[in-house]
Amino acid sequence: MAMANKAINLASVGSVFPSSVDKLKKSSSSTSVHKKLRVSRFPSVKAVQSPVESGTGRWARQRRPQNVDGDFFVDHTCIDCDTCRWMAPQVFKRVDGMSAVFKQPTCKEDRLNALQALLSCPTSSIRTEVPPSDILEAQKTFPIPIDEKKLPGVYHCGYHSEKSYGAASYLIIHPEGNILVDSPKFTERLAQKIEMLGGVRYMFLTHKDDVADHGKWSKRLSCDRILHSQDVEVCTTDVEIKLEGTGPWSLGEDIMLIHTPGHTEGSVCLLYKSVKVLFTGDHLLMRESGLDIMEIYNKCSVPAQLNSVEKLLELEFNWIIPGHGRRIEFKDVQEKNTILEAFVQEKYTQHSSSMNVIRSLHV
């Protein structure tokens, strides 16, 4: 594949990452190792609804009336990020633009999933009437293996951070050093669990929005952060590795970083070749309503983003794990390409129509 030939081995070509050549070469103690797709425009995060002032003068969180009766409920601070709905679809669904409990958990598995969603909610909008005595058990389940057979060593970290707009983060257990993809909310308990899994060598940040507690994680786990230089902002000027140029870049034998500008100028996807999975950050995601590029949150250029989606046709993967929304498993690479081609075509058509409307308004 042309891209693979162009790949630069990060471990051997230091000039690609001038700020961290020495760190890349150090030995790391952490080394241990469909459904039908539909397309729509669906905002990932909406403005937080104003809370209600309580009698004490403090802002009170209120149970949404759309919840069914019972212990679990979603309050008014929900930002409609979708996390609980894909983590515990048997309990939560979208009602009137926010999440709500539509069925109280009745078995152990549903209750655990609901508690995992509660712990992952970026705004702590999921609550229980009675303090859950089994919350510790739920905390211990993070990071959660995604699919031990199909995606061995790939974990969902949970603990989504509001600072990352509720984005999910993932852990890859890898023989050349584990990789944390984007930043969960920092919690010491999760840090200890990650340490038990071999720690982290690299914290790969897909783009500038999903960096959350990157500094705390980097310090706690002594890992090197990777971010494209075009997405470096004041809060990330100290990242150890700044990607320059258009790549692609390799992280060892079977991890490739693909520059996919569009959502932001420095958006980068991570391809884990041996299990054929692509971590896309906010470049391409799967909402309840279908495959999405979130045009309304595009910070660079919609055509550039679509061009970057087309770039994915050259890559061998059949899983997409996005920063927001659901994971996608394609039957095979061919199905992935068919669906992505149709998606890009439809989006180009929509985009050019809307541009024509804008032009006509200015005539």
Ligand SMILES: [Zn+2]
């Ligand atoms: Zn983003």
